[in-house]
Amino acid sequence: MSQTGVVHVNHGISRLAPSIRRSLLKDIIEFPAKEFSSEGNGRIPVRSRDVRIWRECLSGQTIVLTGLIPAIVDRLEQSGVKVEVIEHRRFPAQHKLRQGLLKNSSGSEREFLLALKNNPIGQIEVNTRDEVVQRILEIAHTFPKAKILIRLSRIADADNLCNKLRLEDPELDASVKPSEYWPAKPSRVLFTCGALIGGCDNKDWDIILLPDPAKAVKKGFFGSMRIFRNHPYRCYSFVLPSLSLCPPERLLLEAISGQVIYSKISHKSAVQVLWQKPPSAPVSGINERCLKWKQDNYWKNDRRNDYIAGIARAFVTDNHKKLKKYGVPFHQGKPHFTNSSSPQVVVLVESQAAGLELQKRLPGWELKCNGTGNDDNTQSDCPERLIITTTQAALNSIDADVLIYAAGGQGVGALRSTIGESETRPNQTTALIIELADGIDKIAVEDVRDRRRGYAERGWKQSGPGLPSTPGKHTKVPVAQEASP
Numbered sequence: 178m179s180q181t182g183v184v185h186v187n188h189g190i191s192r193l194a195p196s197i198r199r200s201l202l203k204d205i206i207e208f209p210a211k212e213f214s215s216e217g218n219g220r221i222p223v224r225s226r227d228v229r230i231w232r233e234c235l236s237g238q239t240i241v242l243t244g245l246i247p248a249i250v251d252r253l254e255q256s257g258v259k260v261e262v263i264e265h266r267r268f269p270a271q272h273k274l275r276q277g278l279l280k281n282s283s284g285s286e287r288e289f290l291l292a293l294k295n296n297p298i299g300q301i302e303v304n305t306r307d308e309v310v311q312r313i314l315e316i317a318h319t320f321p322k323a324k325i326l327i328r329l330s331r332i333a334d335a336d337n338l339c340n341k342l343r344l345e346d347p348e349l350d351a352s353v354k355p356s357e358y359w360p361a362k363p364s365r366v367l368f369t370c371g372a373l374i375g376g377c378d379n380k381d382w383d384i385i386l387l388p389d390p391a392k393a394v395k396k397g398f399f400g401s402m403r404i405f406r407n408h409p410y411r412c413y414s415f416v417l418p419s420l421s422l423c424p425p426e427r428l429l430l431e432a433i434s435g436q437v438i439y440s441k442i443s444h445k446s447a448v449q450v451l452w453q454k455p456p457s458a459p460v461s462g463i464n465e466r467c468l469k470w471k472q473d474n475y476w477k478n479d480r481r482n483d484y485i486a487g488i489a490r491a492f493v494t495d496n497h498k499k500l501k502k503y504g505v506p507f508h509q510g511k512p513h514f515t516n517s518s519s520p521q522v523v524v525l526v527e528s529q530a531a532g533l534e535l536q537k538r539l540p541g542w543e544l545k546c547n548g549t550g551n552d553d554n555t556q557s558d559c560p561e562r563l564i565i566t567t568t569q570a571a572l573n574s575i576d577a578d579v580l581i582y583a584a585g586g587q588g589v590g591a592l593r594s595t596i597g598e599s600e601t602r603p604n605q606t607t608a609l610i611i612e613l614a615d616g617i618d619k620i621a622v623e624d625v626r627d628r629r630r631g632y633a634e635r636g637w638k639q640s641g642p643g644l645p646s647t648p649g650k651h652t653k654v655p656v657a658q659e660a661s662p
Contacts, residue, residue: 179259179281180196180255180257180258180259181196181258181261181263182190182194182196182197182258182259182260183196183260183261183263183579184197184246184249184250184260184261184263185238185263186262186263186264186265186395187243187264187265187266187467188243188266188405188406188407188408188409188410189242189243189403189405189406189407189408189410190240190241190242190243190406190407191240191241191242191243191246192238192239192240192241193234193238193239193240193241193249194233194238195237195238195239197239197253197258199231200247201252201253201256202249202252202253204498204501204502205249205252205428206229206230206231206245206247206249207227207228207229207230207231208227208230208240208424208425208426209225209226209227209228209425209430210225210226210227215482216382217425221428225410226435228425228433230235230242230245230428230429231475231506233647238287239277240278241432241512242432242433243298243435244431244433244434244435244436245431245432245639246262246318247435247436247509247510248431248510249435249509250262250510251497251500251511252497254498256430265318266297266409267362267409268297268409268574269409270322270457271298271320271323271629272320272383272409272487273320273321273322274290274293274294274319275318275319275320275321278290278318278319279291279294285441288439288441289312289315289439290319291617292438293319293320293438294409295411295413295438296435296605297410297412297436298411298412298413298433298434299413299414299434299435299436299437299439300390300413300414300415300430300431300434300436300437300438301414301415301416301437301438301439301440301505302416302418302434302437302439302440302441303415303416303417304417304418304441305417306417307308307341309338309388309415309417309508310338310341310342310345311345312415313325313327313338313342313366313386313388314342314345314346314349315385315472315539316413317346317349317365317366317385320383320384322377323383324363324365324366324367324381324382324383324384325366325367325383325384325385325386326367326369326381326382326384326385326386326655327366327367327368327369327385327386327388327391328369328370328385328386328387328393328398329368329369329388329389330371330389330392330395330398331370332353332356332370334370334388334389335353335354335368335369335370336368336645337446338368338388339351339352339353339368343364349365350364350365350366350367351364351365351366351367351368352364352366352367352368352572353441354366354367354368354369354370355367356370359377361497363381364562366574369574371397372399377404378408379404379405379406379407379408380408382405382410382420383409383411384408384410384411384412384413384414385402385405385411385412385413386413387412387414387415387433387434388415389413390414390416390418390420390422390430390434391421391422391426393414393430393433393434394422394426394429394430394433397439399429399433399491399496402433402500402527404538412433412434413433414430414434414435415434416437418638419638420640421639421640422640423642424501424502424504425514425643427504427547430522435554436507436509437506437507437513438508440508445606448562448605448607448608448610448635448637448638449506449608449609449610449638449639449640450480450609450610450612450632450637450638450639450640450641451503451504451505451516451609451610451611451612451640451641452504452612452614452639452640452641452642452643452644453484453488453503453611453612453613453615453641453642453643454613454614455480455481455485455612455613455614455615455643455645456478456480456481456484456640457576457616457617457621464618464619464620465620467587470620471527471528472530473525474615474618474621475583475584475585475615476526476527476528476530476531476534477530477531477534481613481615482534482535482538483538483569485524485581485583485613486504486535486538486539486612487499488581488611489524489535489539489542489581490521490539490564491503491521492522492579493520493561493562495512495518495589497512501511502642504640504641504642505609505640506545506607513607513610514578514579514607514608515578515607515608515609516578517578519561520561520577520578520579521561521562521563521576521579521582522562522563522577522578522579522581523564523565523575523576523577523580523581524539524564524565524569524580524581525564525565525566525567525570525580525581525582525583525584525585526564526566526584527566527567527584527585527586528566528578529544529566531566531583531584532544532546532564532566535564535583536564539562539564539577540560541561541562542563542564543563543564544563544564544565545563545564546565546566546567546568546569547568563577567584567586571593574633578606578608578609579608579609579610579611580609580610580611581611582611582612582613582628583613584612585615585621586624586628587612587624587627587628588590589628589631589632589635607638610632610637612628612641612643613643614643614644616625619653626643
């Protein structure tokens, strides 16, 4: 007999029935954090602890932030739990769309309006900062009776965004909150900076907008969002391609503003590079680039090859827990990339020897290692699972939904004709490149920087738990600090 569980959805926070086992949700409602302490002897030990973003009430129910509910429901259903979701949220008149707006819209405008109508909270992906201004303006016009609070961390950013908004619509009642006090009669659209201290009544605001998600997930900012709970409100964050968040920060952003509800990715950004951190202990005493160095550190490095094979298996088995760990984007509880339900996964290697090592760990995968014949190739009954050498890829191109770049090396020349370049691919989803931030030695680290510059020149978004903290000379990728609630 299958387990059943009831989920009560409310504004801000929701409740899970006592029958729902939290062990099934551990990676969704908890994350590890490092703690540093001094022992007085010159040593600074590092300890790890689990940070909870849930609590248990007296009745035994688990209280979680509402933004996590889609991921929680998806996980429970994957685990065989029959879930009953009871929606308790009710919205007053000021949350209604402007009359006739949806009826007279079409195309991408209609898609955006439906995303707002059907999702009280959510992340909105934008291509540029100017698009953030346009989306704020559209939200203000969509909900003409709603009072909107736009939260930022710096007064300069608030002034700049407010001025741009006024230029676009001089009649819009918008202003920046004075730093000393809360106005008795605030503007309909009010920009604020920092944590909300005194004077901010949650009942005064219908929509909360977060133009800077990297700051919103920091401890003080994140914690101050609790004042809006238990009152009808909408909350939307704006996510730029350059945003780089570690897994705990992505979890916190999802907790306060939900999953991605609208994305219109330009053709230039049709590929997303997710950097991972593989085992990086050097296995060779050689400190110059040569055949022996490649063989020891890359081709026949057992720990590295095991790690790569584990990533490949996670994609073909649709392991949501591991995919989230790798930084794969999710939408409405499901992986959000091209053909995610049945992706073609390709592992790119430098040589036949490297490919054979991986093939030992990936039974049934096809190996293609030259461009002129089939003598060295192996066949597979699963054409969507392929290991290919860089030489073969350069000659015949790569067609993949997920490319695991295991070759390492300098530059991204093997990707001259690759995923994301085809105009037949849908714009609403991205193809993925899984990259490895090898830290074996100075040579490997410099190669990683070189490849990062190559991806940046193509305009491809780069993120992931293994994204190096020091970008190359021509790449600027913000790395947010870890946050806890």
